[in-house]
Amino acid sequence: MTGNTFGKAFSLRTFGESHGKGLGGIIEGCPAGIVLDFDKIQTELNRRKPGQSNIVTQRKEEDEVVFYSGIFEGKTTGTPIGFLIHNKDEKSKDYDHIKETYRPSHADYVYDKKYGFRDYRGGGRSSARETVCRVVAGAIAKQIIPNIRFTAYVSGVGELQLNSTYKELDFSQIEQNKVRCPDTQMASEMETYIKQIRKEGDTVGGIVSCVIENVPIGLGEPVFDKLHAELGKAMLSINAVKGFEYGSGFEGAKMKGSTHNDLYNTDGTTQQNYSGGIQGGISNGMDIYFKVAFKPVATLMQSQKSITKDHKETTVEGKGRHDPCVVPRAVPIVENMAAIVIADFFLRNKLIV
Amino acid sequence: MTGNTFGKAFSLRTFGESHGKGLGGIIEGCPAGIVLDFDKIQTELNRRKPGQSNIVTQRKEEDEVVFYSGIFEGKTTGTPIGFLIHNKDEKSKDYDHIKETYRPSHADYVYDKKYGFRDYRGGGRSSARETVCRVVAGAIAKQIIPNIRFTAYVSGVGELQLNSTYKELDFSQIEQNKVRCPDTQMASEMETYIKQIRKEGDTVGGIVSCVIENVPIGLGEPVFDKLHAELGKAMLSINAVKGFEYGSGFEGAKMKGSTHNDLYNTDGTTQQNYSGGIQGGISNGMDIYFKVAFKPVATLMQSQKSITKDHKETTVEGKGRHDPCVVPRAVPIVENMAAIVIADFFLRNKLIV
Amino acid sequence: MTGNTFGKAFSLRTFGESHGKGLGGIIEGCPAGIVLDFDKIQTELNRRKPGQSNIVTQRKEEDEVVFYSGIFEGKTTGTPIGFLIHNKDEKSKDYDHIKETYRPSHADYVYDKKYGFRDYRGGGRSSARETVCRVVAGAIAKQIIPNIRFTAYVSGVGELQLNSTYKELDFSQIEQNKVRCPDTQMASEMETYIKQIRKEGDTVGGIVSCVIENVPIGLGEPVFDKLHAELGKAMLSINAVKGFEYGSGFEGAKMKGSTHNDLYNTDGTTQQNYSGGIQGGISNGMDIYFKVAFKPVATLMQSQKSITKDHKETTVEGKGRHDPCVVPRAVPIVENMAAIVIADFFLRNKLIV
C-alpha cells in the first residue's frame, strides 16, 4: 500500500535512503534456472553511477551489488533474490544546511507534512539514488527475455531536440559519448550546453527516448494493465519525470484516423507504426517506442529564496555534487524499468493459455 | 494478473464485453456510512453515454446502473459494491463483417494472437464501452472526497489547440457546449471541425486537460506509486490514449532549473506551479493539472485496406455508429479515473500515521 | 484490503448480501479456450442449495447463475467472467425481529461496532449465502484442471465420528444419502441424529473431510503461500469453520519422527502419507487430504437470552428456515474452495520455469 513494490509476476520491492547504510531490494518471481551474467548487471550499474564523466555529478559511488539469496551455483533458484548496495560515500554533513529548510521543488516539505518528519540527508527515500535498485532488477529482467532488445538514448536537452526518428539513428554511437545521444553532432552540442549550464550553477531538463525491439506479439493486458499504461507508470515513477508518450504520442492527437491507422501487411506487420507496437494495450510485434520528459534537477548551485520548517523566509544553495542534467544517467534507468515491465508481462502471459 | 482490477485501498474490478449481456464491476474498499447521491452517479453516466449530441456516436445506450450490494438504506455498508449495466442495444450483426477481418489499429489481431480467438462483436472486451464501469466507480469515489474538485475539458481537437492556461478559463462553460471546451469560441470551431470530419467518414484525435483542486497535502507514495505515476497509468489505461503529462510536462524538459523551480510563499504554497501540485510523487496542496492525448478513433466510415484472419488482403469499412472524435465523451472518463486515483490515495494515507 | 478477493493467478472477487438483489462475482485469470460445461456448474450449485432434503434448511432458492462476460460461443475468452445469482426468495421480514437485537454467536454485534451500522436482513454480507459465489468459481476452477479429483464428505456430526481412513471408504456412496457420508450405516445414524436435533430446535457441528487425488508434483509456494496454508485459509474463510488439519494433523503432533517420516519408494511415491501429499508447502504427488471442523449453526429455533443494540437484555429465537447441521451442504463448498486453491497454484506454477 505504500508503493515500494513494482510488478506482479516479476516483482521488485525496494528499500533504502540515500544516506543510510545502504539500499537494496527483493525480486520475487524470477524463474528458476537462469544462468546469470553478473558482469552485465554491473555494467548497467556503471552506466547509472555518478562520476562517470564531467557532465554528471562528481560523487563517487561504486554501486557494487551484493546478492544474498535466490542464486545457487550461478543460477537462479526460483526463490527471492535479495540484494544490497552499500552506501559508501555518506557525506551527510553536506545536508545539514537543509535540515530546517525546504528546498524548492524538492519533496522536503511534503515529506514533513505527510509523515510528520523526514530523513533530511540527501533527500532520504526521495533521492534518485533509489533507482540503483531498479537497475539491478532490470538487468536481471533482461536476462529472462534475452531476445528482446532495449535501447534508450537522450533525444533532448533543453531546447536542443533530436528530430530524427529512431530508425534513422545509429544506436552503436549511444555509449560513445557522455550525453548518450546517438547523433554525434547533436551529442557534442548537448555536451557543450550542459557544461555551460553547470558553470551557471543551473540545471536543465531533457528527453529520453526508448525503443524495444523483437517483442513477441501478445504482451500486455487489455484493460487497466495495458502494456503502455504499465510502461507509463514505470517511467513516471522515475524521479523528475513529467511526461510520457508512446507511438504517435501527443502528435497523434492532432492527426486524422485515415492517416494514423496502421495498415496491415499480409504478414501481420504494419506499414507504419503510429501505434508504437501496441494495440488495445497488447504488443503487436512491431517496435515499441516511447519518450520520457525529465524536468531540470531542482538542486541548483546558486542561491534561491525558500522557507524554513517554521515558515520563515530563508535562502538555500546546493552543496555537494549534483547533476546539471539528469538525462545521460537516466538512460539506463529508463531501459531497465522498461525491461522490468516487459519481463513481467512476458511471465504473466504464461497464465493465459 | 490479467489486469482487470485498479486501485489498492479503493479498488475496482470490472467485467463485460460491448455486446454481451452487460458490463459491471465490484468496488472493494468504499468506506462505510457514505450517503450516496445516485443522481450524481447517473449524471456522470449521462455525460459519457453515446447519443448525447450530433458530434458523438448516435448509438442509443441508456447506461442505467443497477446496484446489487454494499448499499443499505441509501448508505454504503463497507462491503463490496456490485453493479451492473445491461447492454440493451446489442446489434451484434453490425459486426459480422469483421468476424474474419482485422481492422487496422484495432485490437482484433492481437486478441487472436494472444488468446487464440476473440469475441469479435464490437471489439469485445477492448471496446471503450468498458469505461462505463469506471465512470460508476469514479462517481462513487468523488463522494468519498467531496471537497476535492475534478474538472476535465477538451483542450485540443486535431490542430485546434486551446493555448490558455486553465486559470484563464471559465469552467462553467464546459457543459454548455457539445465539445466540452470551456472557451466558447474554440468550442464552436471544434464542433464545426468535428462535423466536417464526420462527413468525410474520417476521425480525429484530441486532448483532454484535467485540473484537480483542493487536494490535501500528502497524497501519493514516494517511490513506485507516485501520485502522478498512478494518474498516468489511470489515463493511459483509457482506450485510445497515447500520452500523459502533468505540470510543466514535455515543455518542462526544455526549461532550466532556475526558471522551473517553484519558489515557496511563507504559507507553504508556491509562486508558480510547474510541479503540477506534486513534488516527489506527493501532493503539495497546489492544483494538480495534467493533459491526456487521444489518438483518432480507428473505426472509419470509409474503406481501408486490411487483412483477413487467413492473412489475405481485404477491405474493411466501419458500420454502425461511431464517434468521429472521442474527446467530448472522454471528459467524464478522465475525471472519474482521476477521482478513483485520488480516493485511493486519500484512503491509503490513513495507514501511514 | 477489505478481503473480498481470493486467489492470485485465478482470482475471485465477490459481492452480495443474503437479502439484497443478488450475489455475484468476477473471476480474473481463467485461461482462454476452455469449453465450459455449464451443467457441471449448476450441479455444484444444486449440491449447495437449500431445500434439497429434509435435514437441511427448507428455504427454496434456485440459485441459477447468469454469466455476463468472459465466455463466447461456449468457451472462456481469457477476459473476466462476471456472474450473478439473483436472490428470489427475499423474505426480509423474517429478520425484522433482529433489527435491534444481537443474536448470540452471530456477527451482528461486531458489524455494528466495525461499520457503525449493518444490513440486518439475514446476516447481510456475513450470511453463508455468500458461499454460492465460491461454488460457481470452484466449478469453473475444476474445469481448468480436469484431471485432478476433489472429493469431500461428512466424517463427523456431533459425537458421531467416522473412524475409517479415506482409503477404506466408498466415495460413490457420498451423494447417495442426505448427509453426504460415504459410510451408509453411519450416514443413517447421522441423519437420524440431525432430525432429532432439529426437533429440539437445536443445531450441531460436524466435520467435513476432503481428498484431492491426482495432483501434479510441485504445486504450492515454499514460504508464506504454502499449499496447505492457502488451503487452510480457504477453509477457515468458510462460515462456521473452527479448525483445519491436513495429513497427520493434530495427531501428528503426538508422533515421533521415526514413525511420522514418509519413507520413499524408488519411484518417488511414499510408503505412508502422514505428509498429506505436501512437503515443505509443495505437493509431492501423493493424495492431499484434510479435515475441516464446523461449529454448530448459531441460529436456534429456541429462545435464547441476548442483548439489544442499546445493551438491554432481551431474548431472541430463530425464525424462518435454517440448517440444523451445516455440514451436508458444506461438502460442495469445501470441495470447490479446494479447487480454487489448486487451480490458482496450478497456474502460478507456470511462472516459475
Place this chain on the structure above:
Amino acid sequence: MTGNTFGKAFSLRTFGESHGKGLGGIIEGCPAGIVLDFDKIQTELNRRKPGQSNIVTQRKEEDEVVFYSGIFEGKTTGTPIGFLIHNKDEKSKDYDHIKETYRPSHADYVYDKKYGFRDYRGGGRSSARETVCRVVAGAIAKQIIPNIRFTAYVSGVGELQLNSTYKELDFSQIEQNKVRCPDTQMASEMETYIKQIRKEGDTVGGIVSCVIENVPIGLGEPVFDKLHAELGKAMLSINAVKGFEYGSGFEGAKMKGSTHNDLYNTDGTTQQNYSGGIQGGISNGMDIYFKVAFKPVATLMQSQKSITKDHKETTVEGKGRHDPCVVPRAVPIVENMAAIVIADFFLRNKLIV
C-alpha cells in the same frame, strides 16, 4: 505470486537461504513516527535462536539484525524497513551427504521437481531458519499495537498434553523453563521426555497454544480475510505445522448450538468464549486463542532408508545439530506471526471509516 510476501497494509517480504550469505526482509507499511525499542526486537530473536538450551539444537547463530532503512533517529519514517541477518555459522559441508539424496519428509524431492534443481545446503529456502525474518517483523508489529498482548506457550509434546485452559495458567512461568510450558510440573516432564527422545536420535511433535488479549473490537474482514483465516494461514505457513484451530476448534464440531453459543452480557462481552474472540471473522473484544500442531522434525540422528536423485535406494542420517522437538523455539514464531496478522488488520481497519 511466488508467495514470499505476507500481509497487506503491514506487509513483509523475505529472502534468504539457510546457508547463503544471509536472510532478510523488507517491511512495507509500518506507520511513521514509532520510536522503536531495539532491545525488544533482539529479545524476540534470542527466544527463537538455536543453542539457547540443551533441549534445542546446539547450533550457534547469533541472529543479530541490521536495519538498513526506514528508521531515522530511532523512529520509523513510514518508508520501507530493510533488514538483514547475516549467516555466520555456515557449515554447508554438513550437507554434502544430502546433495544427491532426498531426505524423507523434507522438501528436497519436491524442490528438485518444481524448480529443476535446488540449493541443497541445509534445506535452502525451505529451512526453518527463514522464520528469523518473521520474528523481526513481528517484533516491530507488536510495537505498532503495544496494548495488545500476545502470549504463546507449549501445551503439548508428544503424548504429554496440558489439559488446563489458558485462564488456569500462570503465564509468568513460560520463560522460566526450557520448554516454554507455563505449568512447571508438566514442563519438567516434557523436558525429560525431549532429552530421552534426543538420546534415541529421534524427534517428537508438539502443540503451541497462543492467546491474544486486549484486542479491539472490529479487526478482521468478513469474507475471505476473516481474522481467523489469516491467523490460520500465518500459522500454517510456519515450517512443520499440520493443523490450526481457534476457540472451540475441533471439539466445537461435536457440540450443540445451545451449548456453543456465546451468550452476551449487557456490556457486550460474552459469558463463555467458544467463539475464540472472533465472530463472523471479526474480533469481538474477547480473548483470541488458538492452537497450532507441529509435526516431529524430519531430520533424525538415526539411519533411515531413502532414495537418491537417480531414484536408487540409499540411507540417510542427520548430521550437524538439529532440534529434537521444535515447539520450544516455535513459541516466539507463533507469537510474532500473530502480531503481524493483528497489526495488519489494525491498520486495514483505518480504511473502513
